[in-house]
Amino acid sequence: xxxxxxxxxxxxxxxxxxxxxxxxxxxxxxxxxxxxxxxxxxxxxxxxxxxxxxxxxxxxxxxxxxxxxxxxxxxxxxxxxxxxxxxxxxxxxxxxxxxxxxxxxxxxxxxxxxxxxxxxxxxxxxxxxxxxxxxxxxxxxxxxxxxxxxxxxxxxxxxxxxxxxxxxxxxxxxxxxxxxxxxxxxxxxxxxxxxxxxxxxxxxxxxxxxxxxxxxxxxxxxxxxxxxxxxxxxxxxxxxxxxxxxxxxxxxxxxxxxxxxxxxxxxxxxxxxxxxxxxxxx
Amino acid sequence: xxxxxxxxxxxxxxxxxxxxxxxxxxxxxxxxxxxxxxxxxxxxxxxxxxxxxxxxxxxxxxxxxxxxxxxxxxxxxxxxxxxxxxxxxxxxxxxxxxxxxxxxxxxxxxxxxxxxxxxxxxxxxxxxxxxxxxxxxxxxxxxxxxxxxxxxxxxxxxxxxxxxxxxxxxxxxxxxxxxxxxxxxxxxxxxxxxxxxxxxxxxxxxxxxxxxxxxxxxxxxxxxxxxxxxxxxxxxxxxxxxxxxxxxxxxxxxxxxxxxxxxxxxxxxxxxxxxxxxxxxxxxxxxxxxxxxxxxxxxxxxxxxxxxxxxxxxxxxxxxxxxxxxxxxxxxxxxxxxxxxxxxxxxxxxxxxxxxxxxxxxxxxxxxxxxxxxxxxxxxxxxxxxxxxxxxxxxxxxxxxxxxxxxxxxxxxxxxxxxxxxxxxxxxxxxxxxxxxxxxxxxx
Numbered sequence: 001x002x003x004x005x006x007x008x009x010x011x012x013x014x015x016x017x018x019x020x021x022x023x024x025x026x027x028x029x030x031x032x033x034x035x036x037x038x039x040x041x042x043x044x045x046x047x048x049x050x051x052x053x054x055x056x057x058x059x060x061x062x063x064x065x066x067x068x069x070x071x072x073x074x075x076x077x078x079x080x081x082x083x084x085x086x087x088x089x090x091x092x093x094x095x096x097x098x099x100x101x102x103x104x105x106x107x108x109x110x111x112x113x114x115x116x117x118x119x120x121x122x123x124x125x126x127x128x129x130x131x132x133x134x135x136x137x138x139x140x141x142x143x144x145x146x147x148x149x150x151x152x153x154x155x156x157x158x159x160x161x162x163x164x165x166x167x168x169x170x171x172x173x174x175x176x177x178x179x180x181x182x183x184x185x186x187x188x189x190x191x192x193x194x195x196x197x198x199x200x201x202x203x204x205x206x207x208x209x210x211x212x213x214x215x216x217x218x219x220x221x222x223x224x225x226x227x228x229x230x231x232x233x234x235x236x237x238x239x240x241x242x243x244x245x246x247x248x249x250x251x252x253x254x255x256x257x258x259x260x261x262x263x264x265x266x267x268x269x270x271x272x273x274x275x276x277x278x279x280x281x282x
Numbered sequence: 283x284x285x286x287x288x289x290x291x292x293x294x295x296x297x298x299x300x301x302x303x304x305x306x307x308x309x310x311x312x313x314x315x316x317x318x319x320x321x322x323x324x325x326x327x328x329x330x331x332x333x334x335x336x337x338x339x340x341x342x343x344x345x346x347x348x349x350x351x352x353x354x355x356x357x358x359x360x361x362x363x364x365x366x367x368x369x370x371x372x373x374x375x376x377x378x379x380x381x382x383x384x385x386x387x388x389x390x391x392x393x394x395x396x397x398x399x400x401x402x403x404x405x406x407x408x409x410x411x412x413x414x415x416x417x418x419x420x421x422x423x424x425x426x427x428x429x430x431x432x433x434x435x436x437x438x439x440x441x442x443x444x445x446x447x448x449x450x451x452x453x454x455x456x457x458x459x460x461x462x463x464x465x466x467x468x469x470x471x472x473x474x475x476x477x478x479x480x481x482x483x484x485x486x487x488x489x490x491x492x493x494x495x496x497x498x499x500x501x502x503x504x505x506x507x508x509x510x511x512x513x514x515x516x517x518x519x520x521x522x523x524x525x526x527x528x529x530x531x532x533x534x535x536x537x538x539x540x541x542x543x544x545x546x547x548x549x550x551x552x553x554x555x556x557x558x559x560x561x562x563x564x565x566x567x568x569x570x571x572x573x574x575x576x577x578x579x580x581x582x583x584x585x586x587x588x589x590x591x592x593x594x595x596x597x598x599x600x601x602x603x604x605x606x607x608x609x610x611x612x613x614x615x616x617x618x619x620x621x622x623x624x625x626x627x628x629x630x631x632x633x634x635x636x637x638x639x640x641x642x643x644x645x646x647x648x649x650x651x652x653x654x655x656x657x658x659x660x661x662x663x664x665x666x667x668x669x670x671x672x673x674x675x676x677x678x679x680x681x682x683x684x685x686x687x688x689x690x691x692x693x694x695x696x697x698x699x700x701x702x703x704x705x706x707x708x709x710x711x712x713x714x715x716x717x718x719x720x721x722x723x724x725x726x
Contacts, residue, residue, distance in 0.1 A: 028543060031539065031540075031543070032540065032543055032544070035536055035539065035540045035601075036540060036598070036601075038536070038597075039533075039536055039537075039540065039596060039597035039598040039601060040598055042533060042596045042597055042598070043593055043594055043595065043596030043597065043598040043599060044594035044595040044596055046593075047593065047598060050592040050593035050594070051592075053591070053592045054588075054592045056591070056592070057588055057591040057592065058588060085325070085326075088322050088325060088326070089326075091318070091322075092318075092319065092322050092326075095315060095318075095319070127709075127712075128709075130712070131705060131708045131709045131712055132705060132708075133667045133670045133671065133704060133705070133708060134667070134671070135670050135671045135674055135681060135684070136670075136684070136701050136704065136705070139674075139684065139685065139688050140343075143339060143343070143688060144335065144336060144337065144339050144340045144343075145331055145334075145335045145336075146331065146334055146335065146336070148326065148327060148331050149326045150326050150328060150331055153326070219581050219582065219583070220671075222581065222583055223582065223583045223671050223675070224671075226583065226674075226675055227671075227674050227675075227685065233583065236583075236587075240587065254580075254584055257581060257583070257584065258579050258580060258581070258584070261578075261579045261581055262575065262579045265575070265578065265579065
């Protein structure tokens with residue numbers, strides 16, 4: 001009797017589940033179909049007519065790069081300093097952001113004895129820092145400070161502090177408390193406990209997240225350059241603005257950007273694999 | 283001393299060399315970072331930048347974004363006096379309905395700027411009484427301005443030359459006299475005409491009045507009901523462009539949602555082809571993995587530029603740029619998740635006689651579904667931010683609108699309005715995605 005009732009319940013639960021899945025699926029399909037048709041209408045060029053032109057631009061710049069011949073490699077070298085500037089923006093932003101993130105993380109995890117009343121405050125602060133689009137801070141600072149790499153650096157660092165702070169505090173939550181207790185038994189103060197009990201445990205994970213963020217920030221700084229923050233992005237905007245005939249320059253920048261991002265990607269995933277083992281990205 | 287043969291003998295030398303290495307690292311790493319930061323300090327030209335920075339622009343921006351000014355302008359050539367919000371033609375006060383701090387007597391005016399600051403405009407002559415300083419008199423002549431100042435040093439806030447008199451004793455009071463006009467600016471806190479344009483019938487009405495109007499059956503405009511008329515006046519507000527801003531925000535959200543879902547739908551099947559335990563062919567696996575690397579390596583910046591060329595301005599462009607980049611990233615993540623699944627569950631399903639599709643459906647999908655859902659939601663959230671940047675590159679949406687209002691830099695309150703809305707939308711997307719994640723994965 002009881003078995004039959006249970007079976008019935010399981011069946012009805014399963015039916016309901018299937019219904020939910022179906023509704024969810026239909027919802028996704030509806031969003032996709034209506035979204036694409038709507039955005040096709042809103043776009044200034046339609047999808048079908050754009051599709052035929054899709055390879056025109058890449059074709060054009062590849063052709064011009066081909067025509068440039070060996071001089072093309074000269075162009076790549078010519079844009080190296082700009083690429084280096086973008087890398088510098090990303091590196092400094094990640095360094096400063098991570099330094100701030102360590103402070104934020106140490107102040108916002110109960111597991112490492114952060115000061116209680118501060119925890120929710122710092123958490124909300126990190127939420128806000130993460131939510132701020134980099135673009136807005138960069139544009140604002142460009143207006144005040146003028147066009148230079150510093151606004152992009154500050155904007156990226158601000159976002160990085162929030163994003164890394166959250167990841168770092170998640171790492172802090174999972175550490176072993178025994179070393180902390182051992183140290184407090186010896187009379188160590190909070191800073192000493194953080195330095196000798198927490199840091200050694202979290203350092204590999206912190207470094208791994210640091211590298212992941214560096215990778216993301218290189219991309220972000222390249223994009224911010226395009227709105228006037230210097231580096232390779234700004235050069236790209238210049239060459240694109242020249243229009244026809246500057247295809248080889250644009251292609252050189254594309255190649256440089258692609259190669260750099262690939263190298264950083266591979267290097268960071270290799271190093272992260274070494275740091276936290278198993279070669280997993282996340 | 284007995285030693286275990288399998289265990290390495292720890293000698294004092296070993297210990298000391300490790301301690302020494304550690305000590306060097308402790309010194310060298312911070313020194314290296316410091317050297318690098320010093321190098322970038324000069325590479326970025328920070329000293330130069332600090333010298334050229336214009337902090338006053340930040341002050342202007344801050345005051346202008348929370349305040350508006352009302353101009354009292356006397357055009358001397360045409361001999362007319364106008365009182366208008368931000369000096370705009372559309373927002374000119376009617377002569378019978380002037381604000382109470384302006385008193386007009388024929389062609390002359392008395393403006394009370396509060397706290398004892400008084401301006402008198404009589405004919406071509408302006409006299410400005412500043413408490414604690416005295417009376418500044420400016421007389422517009424046919425080729426410039428004659429200026430009479432009180433005794434003593436000329437304060438910093440007062441700019442005088444034969445062509446122009448510009449006095450701004452406090453941040454919220456300003457008087458200018460030139461050959462052709464006398465202009466008084468009076469600043470007020472808040473956002474003017476935020477709800478309805480100046481010439482709207484709803485302008486200046488209180489909330490309860492509006493509420494009554496909305497419910498009333500007497501139509502102000504015979505064509506629409508009052509509520510609809512109100513909504514239209516609000517959305518069509520020419521100063522604030524609520525309608526256009528909402529459309530732009532919608533475009534940005536659409537870019538993020540469409541791009542992420544498309545990337546997930548293409549990334550998942552491709553991920554099976556890139557996972558070792560599902561695709562025995564090394565050749566195929568290698569190809570798909572390189573495809574992921576390629577899509578990711580090209581980066582959103584380049585994809586957007588290519589798509590803008592092909593498809594023009596709009597949400598479709600942004601959605602496709604996001605979809606292409608994230609197909610690579612999500613594909614890589616999914617394939618890693620697939621390689622790490624527990625094979626026992628699949629074997630269990632196989633033992634019941636399930637065919638290939640059933641094995642995938644009941645053995646594999648349930649294992650990677652949490653990863654799939656949480657990554658997609660996480661990307662949805664971060665793509666909302668990316669979509670604003672892609673928009674600024676020229677794909678449209680709120681990003682482009684922001685860049686444009688910043689470029690004209692006329693009305694900072696519009697810019698700050700857009701910034702606030704953008705941040706609210708990003709935070710909302712963030713909250714929704716983490717709520718969905720909790721709901722779907724933890725079942726709470």
